[in-house]
Structure formats: C-alpha cells, structure tokens
Amino acid sequence: MSPVLLASLLVTVAAGDWDRFDRPVELRLDRPGPVRVVEVDAGGRTLDPAVPCQLEADGTLTFLMSGVTKAGAERRFQVLFEAPREFKPLVKVEEVADYQGQASFRIETPAATYYYHKAGAGFASLIDPDGNDWISYRPTGGSDGRYRGIPNLIHPESDFHPGGANSVSRAEAGPLKVSLHSETRDGAWSGRWDIFPYFARFTVLRAPRPYWFLYEGTPGGQLDLDRDWWASSDGSMQPITESWAGKLPAPQWAVFGDRAQVRVLFVAQHEPDEASDQFWQMEGNMTVFGFGRQYRCCEKYLRAVPAHFTIGLAETADLDRAVKFLESAVRPLSIRVEP
Template identity: 40%
Template sequence: VTLTDNVSDEGQLSYRIGAAGSTYYFQKQAGGLSSLVDASNNDWINFHPTPWTSAGGGYRGIPNVYANGIFHPGWTTGTSSIVSQGPLKIRVRSVTNNGLWESLWDFYPGYATNTIVKAGGTYWWLYEGTPGGSLDQNTDFMVRSDNRKTMLSVRTNDDIPTDEWVYFSDPNVNRSLFVSHHEDDSLIDEYHPMTDT
C-alpha cells in the first residue's frame, strides 16, 4: 500500500493511496473519497465539484454520512491525518471542525474499511458513484447477500438480510465494488438511480 500526500483531486488536497491495482483519492478537508480508480483507469466514484447539486457531479462520494458535508467530497468541514502507515495498511483519521464526528479509514491491498468512531447524530453510509466509470442502467447490476440480483435501473427499499452486503457490478469491465456493513440491523437499505448519469 502506497501513500502520496497533497495530491489535488477535484479541487482539494488529497491523499492518493495505491492498493493492489486500485487508487483511492481521499480529500483531506472533506474526510471522504472523491475517486476510486481501478486498474483500467475507471473511476467508480467520479466526484466533480460542478455541477454541485447534481447526481452527475457534487452528490457523488463515499461515505457521505450526513447532511451539510460530513465526510463528503468537496466540503471543507474537517481535517484528516495519517495515524499509521506501512506496507500492508494505511490508517487515516478524520474529525469534523465542530468535533462531533470522527471517522477512521484503513486501506489494505485489495480493500478498505471505514469505521465511524464518533457520530454527532443518526447517519447513513452512501456509495454515490459510477460503477465501472459510468452508470449504465441497462447492463450494470447489484447483487445482495440473499443472492437477489437487480439491474441498477431498479429501485430497492428494504432491509438486507442478516449478512448485510451488496456488490455493484459493471460487466463491461468485469469488475465489482463490494460494500459490507459488519453489523446486522433492521434499518432500511435503499438503492435508487438519481438520474442516468
């Protein structure tokens, strides 16, 4: 796992973290991922600050946990620091300017984990991005832990069963993004395409 500091990504200084064929761009003042680039140079997030209020730009990011820019690319609501760095793991800590929110990211070869250490209220965890670099609702799909496969044109709005995971796939690039919540809950897990972008 490699780290390059102070790389500009979409208008903000970022950490660039290379990990087994993937490159993460983590905006330091935002405390969130603005880009996740695969080995074929496809950006699975594709955040852009313009247009700001658009599914094709400013809405994108990971994890986008709360309104008013908490851990959301493009915002300047906090600070981030490197807690530890080694060949197998990089840990990033982000804290909001008001001190109410804290997040830890751990980047490993092949995957990353995010832990919300301190929450200033109830929150969500969002993947707002572009599977394979662009959203194609006719071919891109998701598979949930109960083996239910749906095209990304289909809205879902229910609780994912016991093992709370889902992966988003783009068959044109033959890759997927796997997202897992390690604790079971009875909360509603929602997916919907905001537009066709």
C-alpha cells in the first residue's frame, strides 16, 4: 500500500527565553515540495497567507518568523504542499569578475552587502547600508589591507581567507537564504556559509587539524583608536585599544562598535568549549579578534567538526539591544511538527 501524503503540517515555533527578531526557522521535510507557508493563530485562522519560505533539494525548509517574537511566545505555521506565493527576494547573489583582486560573489541583504572571494573562501567586505565596510580587505599591504577578512580560518596557508588561492566555491541561491559552499582543492577543508536577511552563519564541515575563527577588520569602516570599542560575553566593554586574552563564557560572543555609528558588528561561536580566545588591535589599522587563537600568535585551539559561528550587523548602538539581537540569531528555537 502506498503511504498517505498529508496535505499540510502544523509547525509550532517557541521563542524560548529570548526575544526573536525576523528569525529564520529551519526544518527538514521528508516529502517533496512545492510548499507554501501560512501563519495561523491558535484557532487556525490565517494571520499571514504568504510567509517568505524556501525549500531546498535536500528537503530543508526555511521560512521567516517575521517581526518581533517575545520571549516565551509561540507562533504557529501551516506548511501546505502546494505552489508557494511569490514574494520579493530578501537576499540576492551575483557573480563579480573582480573584487579586490579576485572573482567573487556579491550577496545583497537588507542589513548588509557581502563580498566573498571564491578562491580565497573568505569575506573581503561587509558593507552596511551607509556604505561603511566593516572588513575592508585590500590585496596589498598588511594590517592595512591583505591581513583583513572573515573567517581567516586556516593559517599559515591563508585558506578560508580573502586573497587566498587554494579553494573552490559555489553558491546556491534562493529568495530567503544564499548558501556558499567552499572547500580546499585537496578536499581536506570544507565549510558552508548560510546568509539570511539579517545575519550569516558559518559551518565548519571538515577540518584535519586545529583552526581558529577570526574577525580582522575595520569597525564602522575604519579603525579609530579614539572612538571604537569592543565588548564580550564576559560582561566587559572596553576601548578598542584594550588587549585581552582568556576564555570567553558561553555563549561566546564579541561586539564591535564605533561611537559615531548607529550599528555594531557581532561575532558568535555556537558550541561551548575550553579553548582560549583573544583580542588586540594591530598597528592602528584593524581588529585581531579570534575564537580559539593564542595571544598574539599563532597557536590554534578549535577542533570541533561540525562547528557553527554567526556574524551580523545589529542596527543599534546600545550594547544590551545588540546582545538581544545576536542571541535571537544564535540561540536555538524549539520546533514542534504535527500532522
């Protein structure tokens, strides 16, 4: 007897202990699409007939829990196995023949524009809506150019680092998420970026030896030793001139800001560990923040595979609000699926 294919599923998403802001929801379906997602209330009445959604070939469904979902709240969504409603894409990707010396992917989102070097497998730029580049990689110099990037994972080979030449990358594009798949040419290292409307998540998929995850860049567009600051999950907030080394408490994160800016950049490590972390500014030109990095150089301490990291810009200069935004992105959701 053939299995009965249900016409819809009910997905209940619980925010948990944290406010959620335009949070993508991801789950795996065991039947083919197409699908349409509808938000409903507790009585089954339609609240939003066209929730932005994206179904991938492997059965991963991503949809957007739009707006603010308060801590402790639940929202309900019907997944209908029918043609989706069209919506304006929230992320776009295009190929660029040359960006700062290398063929690249350009990804546009409401929060930022990313430039990703294909052969380097790293971000060369993260440009905010006002045109400020929070990375500012250049193919020349040192701390004033070619040292910069995210995630700068592999040292000393400079793989998964803009400007590198030893990786191959491909993009999978959808209206809600762009995925960038990269691996070194020998196949030893592999990782994937999932870029959503308001943040990007990196997954380390293969790593044959210890690595680190770095933010080497320019808060607000240019490192300013008088205005810039940074904060971390140990509760400290200090000027950018203040160096630090130690172990950040979970959930591990750092936030970087410029007192002249109305937004901040955050980086977060999802899985807790006992590895050392560190920060210092280099020559008045760039940040050197690292999860799993020896102060100042050059032992690497991260070993987990898979491992997950998230970066993004938060549209606030207030640290407490920025932390709420990054926790919205990093803290796991509770998802219940019912027929």
